[in-house]
Amino acid sequence: MGLSSYRGLHRVMSKSVCIVGAGPSGLVAAKTLLHNAPKGQFKVSVFDSQAAIGGLWPTSKTDSGRLVHPLMVANQSRHTVQFSDLAWEDSAPQFPRAWQVGKYLEQYQSRYLNGHPDYELQLKSRVAKAEKRNDGSEGWKVLIKSESGEESRDFDHLIVATGYFGKPIIPECFKNANTSVPIIHSSQYRDLKGLLGKGREKGGKILIVGGQMSGVEIAGTVASHLSAAVNSPEESEIAGIDKYSIYHAIQKPIWVFPLFTSPEPTFSSAPFAPLDLGSYNINNRPRPLENTQGHISEEHANMVHTIFETSLGDQEQFSSLLMPNDEERNQPAYLAVSDWYTEFVRSGMITLSFGKVVSLENDLVTLDDNDAQIDEIAAVILATGFDPSPCIEFLPQDVLATLQHSPRHYNQALALAFHGTHHPDVPNLGFVGFYRSPYWGVMQMHARFIADLWSNQTGDLPDALQRKLQADQSIRRTLSLRDNPRLSQFPMGDYMYLMQEFSEALSIPMHESIMPDTPTLSRNNLPLDTLTPSRYPSPSDDAAAKGEAEKSLKQTRDLSIECLTSPRFVARGVFRSLLGEWRLERDLTSRLPSHPSGKFVGTAQFLLRERTSEGLQCAADPNSTVSCDEDGGEDLEYLYIEDGEFKTTSGFGFRATRRYIWRYDSKKDLISVWFAKPDDQKRADYLFHEIEFESPPPGDNKRRENEGWKAKAGHLCIDDYYNVKYEFAFNKVNLKKWSIEYTVNGPKKDYTIHGTYERI
Template sequence: MKSVAIVGAGPSGLVAAKTLLHSHPLGTFQVSVFEQTNSVGGLWAVEANPDHTLINPDMSTNLSQFTVCFSDLAWDTLELKPAPNAFPKAWQVNRYLECYAQKFLPDTIIHFRTKVKFAERIQLGWRTTLTDLETGGERVEIYDYLLVASGLFSEPAPIRFNFDDIALGKNPVPILHSSEFRKLGDLSLTGQQPSKGRILVIGGSHSGAEVAAGIAMQMSDARYSTNGSGIQPLDVIHVAPHPISAIPPFVQPRNGSPPTFLPLDTLLNDLSSRKDDPISFTFGHLTPEKTEQRRIMLDRLVKGANDEDKNSDERKEDASSSEGPYAVVSDHYAGFVASGAITPLLGRVTSVAHQRDDAQKTTGFVRAKIAQSSSDIEVQDIAAIVNATGFSASPALSFLSDDVKHRLGFDASCPRLPLLLNSDASTSSDAAPNNLALIGFSYGSYWGIVETQARMIAHRWYLDDHHIPRQDKSRENEKSKKIYTFITELRTMMKDDPSAVAQNFLGDYPGLMEECFRHLNLQRVDLQYGPKAGMVSPARYVDNGCGRAEAEKTMSKIQKMQDASANHSAFAARAAFTALHGTWKAKSKGYLDPVFDLLPLMATFHPRRTTAVGFDAEYLFLLHNKTEPKPSGQSSASKGEVERRMYRLREIDNEIEVWTADHPTAEKMLLKLEFGKATAHEYEKSLAVTNSTTDELATYKFTFSGVQVPRFKISVSSKTGSIEGGSELEFSR
């Protein structure tokens, strides 16, 4: 029996421990897991101390539950209340990992509040010095193998801009990392919501877009909730070194007629899109052709547009952009940008300084210099800075010697690629000791990838321990050399010209999963799929230690989901609801007081926190008349607010409900739109949903282009014919 020390009890550490214990004959490995905190979950351990974790407990994952899972534990097995939507909340992921540990790992193998202070390579294995964080005591233990699963996201990266005239530690405005933001009071030195100035968000990754949208959402809620502060939202300036393309979690697979919707990752990871046979892991540098293909794909997803549909200005803008757009998954980022709540700026923040008045006195704000491609610009009146430029992996590797880190190609100055791991699915390097492995240290480490990495590590160590020669060793070595050349070139490019590096430079998730499936001789769980069709999910590949029934439960749910999308408009309610965000031009025909007929109206959907239990999202809908109507009979209509409603989403039920707004004692539902009963209008690429009340039929007709809704219409008619010709309220962008 060989002993293994695993550092970290996050997803990577848990699946590694489970794989070593269950996927090989009993007694092959003896496992000890060391975790500094008092709970499993790593980054996802948000419930034990929600205010001091790197992510918000209510944050939704940006990948669906069919990607954020392991092969032998289906989400439905947990029976969580409330049940997770397609994209679970962080606290639900925390519960999933707790359940996974309870199901597969003996309590005695996880040592909480224990830090690996030092791991020294010796002839017989690894001499580990362990610190008990409760007592401060130390002990030394010897292990045959060392598996590092402490991850890339161990500590926020340091600030990368200069302070011109600001003393160290005496910031005149809050400067915080994106992982520290929880509430608007965090953006003020007083702890209260700021009411003046601008908020500067720095960083072009998913976390940058996420925190910018999160701040804008909380400000919208504070302004438009009944118990909010009423403070007018401040401008959010989002600085990123590349264009951002925000995609909502649900997209149209084909942008066809009728509109259908699926989680984004079911489309991106569909095996039917692959032309290689057998499907294998591919990689390569960014080229102009790849950049253009990416732009076209994102345009089709977001706008439903082909390049020939663009006007000349849009084509010129594409041609002038040297960097391909970074894709981020967000429900509301694009809506806040379109409404002006978020202003994106291309460039890099180089310095921050006091803002001074004409008498050279400080104003309480700061100003930031931003380097752009042709010149520098300055942003003033900054009340707070949120740094969303990533994390440092250095603390996660502090217990390794300089010699071992050198063998792993460690470079602290390159946070996107801190290690040069080129062999066994990025778990080791050619120069690293055979009894050392790392898991989850590559960007884009989906849960399926870390489970595959765990299998590769266990397989390699099992063969080494039993002196079994590895098959296709020469082919593996050849590919490892190519990967090493590629990643060393990438690291140089990241320092010299970051714009030349792709967003997901080792992101061929389907290719890696399929290649490792063959290498490890795993079992497939295809069910109704063919071997080159359908979504890649961890549940699609199982080994001898996996419960196949759990994998089949997940795969069956995926296939039922796709059937519901095609035949019952599944997820259409959320897709339509997301697209409502922002400002619309509106025109009434008999829907309102006759004086408003054909007058230009303006409608706004303001997102805010849900004000009732059981809903997933909510808008305050305001309809305004922008002109004085002509006198007409006894009408009391005037310029200003015409209608106020609440729109509420029930995602699992695939429904949108419309309620009276902000009348707690008399709040009532006006209508319910059941998208499972929607009628498709093929040539218009639209869905019509009818609500039946006692005496009227209200039909909402949403016309889709990609994930966007450029127009929708409310039509009201009478069952008895008492409303002659019916009435309409049309909306357009």
């Protein structure tokens, strides 16, 4: 397959392009062909079987018919979930929900495609078949089925932008299982009621099958829903809700990253930033970048495990099954993203079981690990991935054979050239985003590559592109990796490496630096310099599109500086890490003879639930910054319960308990503590105080390594003033210890309370 296969394809000025799919890949392909190729070169028709654009991504909170739940939070931040030519609004959350991603796509279409004379969009229109035209034109005859019937149309080019999620993979042991237990795929899960129905008084075990990204995410999500139902002030509609638990069957350890991680994991007062700001820091890796995915050697596997452990710490504190042993450290490392999973494992709401499920009989599951069994199964959620073959079933068999389609290799179904973009023996067929874990920057680069490849009028490709095509080994690499026992988690390519490859092929230089010389990270004395799609604006973009890239780069730069020099997102890191149970010791020193001094020893629980409305509209402080509108802030909170024994210095003891409600407002990046109602202690009464984190000492890394985050608060209770001081000390991304001190002064009170919380 030489370069001659690429030449002589384009002799007509105006070329028609059929794009299959109106998700992010289809939209960015259309925009790129219409705005970045020579004007008038392409006429674009986009077809999608759904009633709205977006693909996987719903476009409203109630759009529940997609593969992605509308309220699901993206596991990459908006700095990665973006195209270079459209910045997110400044007010958008760092990790948008799925419906907000859909709105972003609507905005993208509105800005670049709606009203364009060469753009056509047909929804509720499925491309059923595409065949090569027999008129010698190398074009395509495409059959489209819609509500109005069938239509056959001719196109010069065809782009597959269908995504990689064809149909859920259902393991054989579940296809014809002898059971009445409900079995669903993780993409079908919406809520507990939809899974369990009315429930059953005896409760049971919700089994999650699959230990990679989606398995961890869905287990953490179901656990948060279960915790919310159990700890809600309202009675659940599901019978026996407090008797349900989650069992997660995994086959290897997996490193679980929260959405916000620390660029300085050795600091006790660790700063926090969206996880991809650190993981895509170009100053972490020598350049030119090398591909870290594919075949993983033992040496490389050990190195990656060490990097993950440096970021996250020892996961054995949650479960021994999450921490790789020496032998497992020689195997490729796997990661997942979830804010709540690990702490729910520690608390026992999620129980890990090692092994592959081999059978389900009635409500009994058997694993292949020494025939271990799990009984009383109430429901099964399969987080077993997707088969991409239905996404390409409209292509003719001879074309699929040329692409070496292999239905059993779900991760590498096609053998395509230059990182998943095309095949030189099938002219005028392109692929955009047919890539497992399709980071948006790679989708956009796919589109630019296809536009450059198809735009050439003379048949002579630019030198840089020719050199890359001559050296390309993508097809051979894919075939060699298909049955490789040491295959990486994301074998289709290292994101940062792929961006570099496309940058060089397309002569789109990376914006060299978006950061000033300071602040720097302690590990290498270099700035946190994150690779984002906006580092690669197209030279053919107009001024407005380039302006969007500059706006996006400024957002990333400003946020990076803020995360390293201020307590931004520390409240969120603290709030996430409070989940679960703590050992509490509290000393009370009274300076009034009417109030005894003494010591409290007991436990404190932070029980996660959906945010309740009580108290928000009537904060005690009229100047409070707590968000009171339903759409403001985070939609989760904690019911705090402490219980133990208080002994006075005179030896008298009694049982003591108290409750609060802790809330986090993501818009204000603020934790607030609320009193519980005396007559209904699951409900909030009125505001106690808001926690204000202090800025870290500039440049004093030694102090930050040894001292936790300082915070303060205040509260006036009639005539008595509560002066509150906190300190939160992290070990990597998790709280290891924290303390609170109250000094209370007033006409009736004069005492100090100092409490220390440590993990049980």
